[in-house]
Each structure stands twice: as structure tokens, then as C-alpha cells.
Amino acid sequence: MMKPMINQEIYNLINDSMHIALAVHTNPDGDAIGACTALALVLEKMGKKPIILMKDIPDKYNFIHGKELIYDEYPDNLPLELFIALDCGDKERIGEYISIFDTAKITINIDHHITNPKYADYNLVNSNASSTCEIIYELIKDWGLSLDKEIASSLYTGIAFDTGGFKHNNTSSFTHKIIADLLTYNINFTDIMNKLFFSRSLSATKLLAYALNKMELYQNNQLSICTLDKKELEKFDAKNFDTEGIISFMKNTEGVLIACLLYEKSENEIKVSFRSSDNIDISVIAQIFGGGGHKKAAGCTINKTIIEAKDEVINTILKELF
Ligand SMILES: [Mn+2]
DSSP states (O other), X not given: OOOOHHHHHHHHHHHTOSEEEEEOOSSOOHHHHHXXXXXXXXXXXXXXXXXXXXXXXXXXXXXXXXXGGEESSOOXXXXXXXXXXXXXXXXXXXXXXXXXXXXXXXXXXXXXXXXXXXXXXXXXXXXXXXXXXHHHHHHHHHTTOOOOHHHXXXXXXXXXXXXXXXXXXXXXXXXXXXXXXXXXXXXXXXXXXXXXXXXXXXXXXXXXHHHHHHOEEETTTTEEEXXXXXXXXXXXXXXXXXXXXXXXXXXXXXXXXXXXXXXXXXXXXXXXXXXXXXXXOTHHHHHHTTOEEOSSEXXXXXXXXXXXXXXXXXXXXXXXXX
């Protein structure tokens, strides 16, 4: 395969710089956290001074290496030559660090979202890659640099996360070849998989049980709905609760084609997540409410009471999809 020129250009830009900022999207997920720590650790090995700009990292990522390179803000006393945005499908996703992106001399955008508008000076966007971590792996190999256990753990985390544990259709044979290589570094993949997908706090387990018990079924059990208001979430001490954990249980119930979880973030601010199976394009429903997403996973925010939002969602789904 021809090596893309951009890979070499990015290498040269990094090689010519010393102080490099890395940033990911707000509310960082496994791929974002894996990609920025893996790349920062590589940059450090190259003798560079990487600064990761990142906040609100969920506790479950405590095992990640390179945490000492993570800062809330870019240090005032340091110059900045290069800004690398990772896993940010558009510029706005950089969040509060956008002002630093805008003032950086040179910007690079490394991402795998198909809708990425290539907002940086240099753009490496590969929508065939399962994850940004997969792209970072290719870069490291292409640059002729070596991995180590810490970098391999970060890359594994991102790839495992974005492929849903190697089961989403973005998983390719190339993905598995990368994983085969990463496992030669003796990483604790069992522990990573448990932390990413299976372990949860006691309060989260109790909330999950409560939500599943409360779940309502419509349309001959094909549509599953659950609402969680603020009081209920507070009762379970659910600050950043695991919507994904709850809605996947709802959707994986036999016969259910559409699952919908509504929760009250604040008064008249209802966050709605949708999941669908078979060929149902649930993003059309999210779009009706001003949201969006993928065909089988989408979301929106509805500014009504949770009861009103639930009724509207049910009526819209029944009208549009059944
Ligand atoms: Mn990603």
C-alpha cells in the first residue's frame, strides 16, 4: 500500500517542533483518551514536550498511562508551536481549547469521522479506520517508531472502545491485525475490557436494575422506553451515569427493535438516546427533534418536561417507523 504523504508531513511538523499541544473532544471517550495519551507518549520518546489539554476524564480510565502529561490549561510560561486535535469530528468539538487551536502557529487534525470538514492546516482524516487510535497506530508504524506496553495499552483502549469490543461493523481484519500486534506487548487486555464495558459502581448497578424494571414496552414489545427524572438519578447518586450500559440492555432484549432512554439533565432539558437494530434508521427520529447521530445510535435534547418528551418521542416513532 502507498504510504500517504500526509503521514510524512505530520512527522516533519512534529520533528521541527518542541512544544506540542494535543486536544480531544469534550466529554472524552476511550478513543479520545487512548489516542492523545498514545501520541503524547510517542512524542515524549521523540524528545518533544507534549501537553495534553483534557478535562472530565471518567474515573474508569485511571489505568491509562501518560496522565502526568494531562493539563487543564496550556501553561502560560510555555511557547506553543503545534496543535494536534484528535478524534474531533468538527472544530467545535474541541470545546474550550478552540481559542488555543485558533492561536497556534500550525494545526493538525487527526480523525476518523466521515463528516470531518478538515478544519486544520494539515488533515489526516480516514473514515475507514475504526478509531483515531487505529490511525495513530498506523502513524507510529509508518514513522518507523517502536511501541511499548504503555502506548499499546492506550491504543488497545481506543480501538476496543470505538468498536464496542470488536463487534461494531467498523471492525476490520486490519483492526484485528493491529490488536494481535498490541497483545505482543503483554498488555492487560482483560482488565481494560472489564473497565471499559463491564465493571460499574454499586450505585450504577442499582440504577441499571431500577431502570430495566421501569422500562415500558410498546408496539408488541418492539419499542422499549425508559425515563429517569432528576430525582431518580439523584437517589442513585448518578452524576455521570452510564446511559450506554442501560440502553444496550434495553435494546438487547429479544423482540425489541428500538430502545429509547430519556433522562432529565435539568429542568426542561431532556437528553434522549436512541438505539435500533435491523435496518431501522433511528437517526431520522433524532433529527426530527434537532439531534442526529448514526443509523443505529442517535440522540437529541428536548426542552419540555420528561412526560411531554416521552409522549412526543413515542408518537413520533409510532408515526414514522411503524
Ligand atoms: Mn473515535
